[in-house]
Amino acid sequence: MAETATPAETAHVDRVRGARRSPAEHLAEAFTSGSVPGTVTLTEIPYQTMVGVRVHPASDAGSRVASVTGGLPATCGAVTGSAVSGKDSVNTLWLGPTEFMVVAPEEAHDSLGGSLVSDLTTALGNDAGQVVDLSANRTTFELSGSHARAVLEKTCALDLHPRVFKAGTAVSTELAHIPVMLWKTSDESYRIFPRASFADFLGRWLLDAMREYASPEVP
Amino acid sequence: MLLISCPNCGPRDETEFHYGGQAHVAYPESPNDLTDREWAEYLFYRENTKGTFAERWVHSTGCRQWFNMLRDTVSYEIHSIYGMGQPRPDIKVPGQRSEPDKPGEFTQTGEFGQTEPGLAPGAPTTGVPISGATAPTSSEGV
């Protein structure tokens, strides 16, 4: 991190922040008014740093990359890394046997004074694999509350019951017929990663699915 | 809707997968020595099996890995899922004839009564299971 940012650097970072538009920015108000506090809430966590990594985890490059990310998940569903919230949290989601998605807060991005992308690029070196900055590829939705699972179950074909889908699990699957990463970050909280062009659709779809929980339950 | 057990991810809906056609079609050892007809047959001509069929699938929404599957094109029953590069498992399914298809049916040798060399446009391709499809051997693609 740039502890000694010059005024010019600070101005540059401010320009970068000011120029950005997140994929579901226009839905922010609808997310707020459509959320039912205590039951189910939907928010966008925009601009997270995301890096696509392809590397064989058993190779030298794999262990170098793992030392940057805090481990590489070995099986479908596994997530490695630190606690989910917190400015320095870096988590790695399993996409395939040799494919991973590294997720970190926006401050980790090189354009905002961080060094995650360049650290990973350096770790891979010239070995087989790839490190690609995919921060603009997807946005992050957070769906939380006692009825978050009920909302997801309207469209997700996976068994989301907690005896099967446990907190700390992330899978690549489909919601509302679009491909997403679905990460259960705690017992009643999910992070959903749709690609940017699907964010509007999925945001509106989730709002629609949440609507019934604003009314009293029919006995 | 088929429920397909990905070797990496476990059981997932068919919509997460894409079909890759007939399995075990070997790349020709010396492609440059082939005639145009032989090359075209390698590229385009596939079995149209009614019964147990070895085919490739990719878990495109999940781990993006390929695998092989032994599936019944009539009942859609999945008999076996095995890795790329592995040989076709020798599974005897009761009450069904085994491959290859009986003589006279379309085969990869191209001996199906054509006198002219060349391709038959719209030559039969392997049926793809579409949920709710009534004709399992239709040539609908995905």
Ligand SMILES: [Zn+2]
């Ligand atoms: Zn898979």
